[in-house]
Amino acid sequence: MSLPRTLFSPAFRARHLGRSFAVIVGIMVFIATFATAAETSLLALGYDWGKTMESRITVEIPAVGDESDMSQADRVQKAIAILRAMPEAGLVIPLSDSEVAGLLQPWFSEQDLLKTLPLPTLIDVIRKPGATLTADQIQDRLRSVVGDAHVDDHGAWLQDAWRLEHGLALVGGMMIVLTAITLFIAVTLLCRTVTASEHETIGLLHLLGARDRDIASHFQSQAERLAWRAAAAGFVIALAVTAALMYCTRHIVDFSTLTPLRWGLLAALVSLVPVGAIGIAAVTARLSVMRHLESLS
Amino acid sequence: MLLSFENVSLSYPPHHAVLDDIDFNLHDGGFYFLTGPSGAGKSSLLRLIYQAEKPTKGRIYLFGEPMTGGDREALAAIRRKIGIVFQDFRLIPHLTAWENVALPLRLTDASEAYIQKHARELLEWVGLGDRLDAAPSELSGGEQQRVAIARAVVARPRLLLADEPTGNVDDNTALKLFHLFDELNKLGTAVILATHQSHLVESFNKPALRLAGGRIRG
Numbered sequence: 001m002s003l004p005r006t007l008f009s010p011a012f013r014a015r016h017l018g019r020s021f022a023v024i025v026g027i028m029v030f031i032a033t034f035a036t037a038a039e040t041s042l043l044a045l046g047y048d049w050g051k052t053m054e055s056r057i058t059v060e061i062p063a064v065g066d067e068s069d070m071s072q073a074d075r076v077q078k079a080i081a082i083l084r085a086m087p088e089a090g091l092v093i094p095l096s097d098s099e100v101a102g103l104l105q106p107w108f109s110e111q112d113l114l115k116t117l118p119l120p121t122l123i124d125v126i127r128k129p130g131a132t133l134t135a136d137q138i139q140d141r142l143r144s145v146v147g148d149a150h151v152d153d154h155g156a157w158l159q160d161a162w163r164l165e166h167g168l169a170l171v172g173g174m175m176i177v178l179t180a181i182t183l184f185i186a187v188t189l190l191c192r193t194v195t196a197s198e199h200e201t202i203g204l205l206h207l208l209g210a211r212d213r214d215i216a217s218h219f220q221s222q223a224e225r226l227a228w229r230a231a232a233a234g235f236v237i238a239l240a241v242t243a244a245l246m247y248c249t250r251h252i253v254d255f256s257t258l259t260p261l262r263w264g265l266l267a268a269l270v271s272l273v274p275v276g277a278i279g280i281a282a283v284t285a286r287l288s289v290m291r292h293l294e295s296l297s
Numbered sequence: 298m299l300l301s302f303e304n305v306s307l308s309y310p311p312h313h314a315v316l317d318d319i320d321f322n323l324h325d326g327g328f329y330f331l332t333g334p335s336g337a338g339k340s341s342l343l344r345l346i347y348q349a350e351k352p353t354k355g356r357i358y359l360f361g362e363p364m365t366g367g368d369r370e371a372l373a374a375i376r377r378k379i380g381i382v383f384q385d386f387r388l389i390p391h392l393t394a395w396e397n398v399a400l401p402l403r404l405t406d407a408s409e410a411y412i413q414k415h416a417r418e419l420l421e422w423v424g425l426g427d428r429l430d431a432a433p434s435e436l437s438g439g440e441q442q443r444v445a446i447a448r449a450v451v452a453r454p455r456l457l458l459a460d461e462p463t464g465n466v467d468d469n470t471a472l473k474l475f476h477l478f479d480e481l482n483k484l485g486t487a488v489i490l491a492t493h494q495s496h497l498v499e500s501f502n503k504p505a506l507r508l509a510g511g512r513i514r515g
Contacts, residue, residue, distance in 0.1 A: 003403050010391050204387050207347060209377030210404045212369055297349060 003205075003218045011198040012222065021190050021223065022230035025281050028183040029234030030241075032176050033273045037242040039172030040266050044258055046165045053154050057125045057135050059083070059142070060150040063118035076121045078145045083123065086141065088131035095122040176273075180280060187281050191223065191288035202289070206296050216289040223285035224278060231274035231281075239270075298361055299325040299456065299487050300346065305355035307341055315341045317511045319355070323489070325455075328482040330498045331491040333508035339491040340384065342508065343458050346489070347379050348372060360455065377404060380449035380486070382459035386441045388433040394420060394444045395429040401452040419447040423477065438465040446474065450481055457481065459490045463497065471497055 012018030061079055064072050076094060083092045100122055101114045108114055127133050135153040142149045195202060205215050246255055258266075300323040307316040316338045323329055331339050344350040345357060348364060357364045359375065380401070388397045399416040407415075420426055423443035425436075433441055442465055449457055459478065463471035475490075475497065482488045492498060498505055507514045 002409070003400075004392060004396055006391065007389070200387070201389055204389065205400075205404075206373075207349065207376060207381060208401050208404060209373045209375075209379070211373045214404070297351065 003210075003214075005222075007201065008194065008198050008219055008222050011194045012226065014197055017190055017194055017197075018226055021187065021281075022226050024183065024186045024190070024230075025227045025277055026230035026234035028179050028186075029231045029274050029277045030238045032179045032277065033235050033238035033270060034242055035172055035175045035179070036273050037238065037266070037270045038245075039169065040269055041246075041255065041258070042253075043165065043169055043172075044262050044266060045253065045255070046161070048257060048262075050158065050161060050165070053158055055127045055129075057127065057133070057138060057151060057153045059123040059125060059138065060152065061121045061123070061146055062148050062150070063120055065118070072121065075146050076123070079142055079149065080123060082141055082145060083125055083138070086133065086138070088128055088133035089125050090128040090131070091124075091126040093124045093126070095124065180276070183277060183280050184284055187223075187284040188288060191219075191285045192292075195219070195289055195292040199292075202292060203296060206293065212290060212293045215293060216286045219289040220282050220286040224282045227278045227281035231277050234277075235271075235274040298358065299323045299327065300489075301356075301358040302345075303356045303358075305345065305352045305357060307338075307345060307350060308353045315511055316345070316352075319513055321506060321513060323487070326482070326485055326487050328479065328488045328503045329490070330501070330503055330505035331489055331508065332495050332498055332505050333493065335493055337493075337508040338511045339493075339508055340460050343381075343460050343489070343491055346456075346458060347376060347381055377401070377452065378455040380452065380454035380457040382442075382445050382449045382457070382462045384460040384464060386433075386445040388441055388444055388448075390433050393430045393432060394425060394436065394440075397433070397444055398447045398451050401448060405452060416447075416451055419451045420444070423447045439470055442466060442474070446477065450486065453484075454486055457486050457488045459488070461492055462490065463492060463494060468494075468497065472500070475501060 012021070059079065061072070061075055064070070064075065070078075080092055080094060083089050097119065100119050103122075104114060104119070125133075125138065135151040135155075139149065139151045142151070202215060206212075246253075302319045302321050305316060305319040306314065308314040319342065331342065333339055341350065345352055346359065360378065362375075364375075388394075389400070392400075395416055398419055399412050402412045402415060417426070417429060420429055423446055425440060425443055425447070428436060428440060431440075433444070436444065442462060446459070446462060449459070457478065462478075463474050466474065471494065478488050478490060479501070
């Protein structure tokens, strides 16, 4: 069956219905693509960062005064030796004084003050993959040499960070679902207007013996052609805006840490957005005509 | 048997009876006139045949099958065997005369080459071979009528229903159109032609169903 391509064109042209249809699809694809790209990339970064932090335990060795039996350097060396001897500790990395000062820098307006303060020494212990080494176990092992060492597995604030991340994911997901619902409603209303103005043509095709599914498919393909162009435009603009934002925020968020595999997954996920929008528009257009046809005897 | 009406009645709410206890049989390949004054129920009877209406009472058999109206696929298949000339032509205004005529063929599995050739032939048959690309708005009432006739017969229907097909033309043109239907009938298509122009019917030696007040009279 090959009905003329222009069969429903006047209805789509009338009162700019076709243009409105395209603009709605384009805007919805833009919003959904932007939300998906932003959400998935931030989630991926957050996940990677969280995993890194989960495998890390930080040992803080407080600074000691000159009256102490053992110098700070000796305490640190002994602690490092104990930590490196632990089979489940993969890497033991002491932070330099400047790195520790760097961590405190945002809280001190006068930089010279940092040089006079007795800063603790920090040692990062990175667990081997699958290791069950805990902060308490490390604390026990260090007790005999540096009893005042404080060991932190970042558990308390990591949990808050996870909660925040999951909350953001939920909000992002809801935005995408709401966009899809809005698209469905807008396309339904537009298609009802189009089918109402093409009532005569649809009725005639029905009386000439056209099958419902053939009329619906023809209408759907016309809506699909419009949706493709609009979705492509919305998608490209959203990607451009996302790329520009990533570039502008590169000093705050380091996207270079994402692996090529992660980029590939993100690209696949984001490219589902226009496909999904076109699918929603096409199915909605089809359902609108089928509903109209059901009202015809 | 082409068509049977068994005690068929049609009324619109609340109590407006349009057709009352209609009972007749028509044979395959026949040519029948359906006559009667305006408002006698001719158009309603035709609408019952192509199932745009459902009878309030009684049963209708078309092509030997009872018309139940349940299966929409089956209904579409039946309608593809019927050609309809509507009183108001119902041409699609943004399609050309040729595209309008080709429409029923596009609902079949006909090849594009066949559609191109056959639609053109039909327009030539009704004398509009030089108006293929004209929009309906560029055609006169009589020309639109002929396009509607060409569209109704292009897919070689088993049954042709024509509702006042000569309502907008003079008697001379009307007779020419009747002859077109007669030619088609000789090719095997059954014809039911509704008209109120009884003087034209009398010049043709064909059986006629006379409707008056919603009932068959003689």
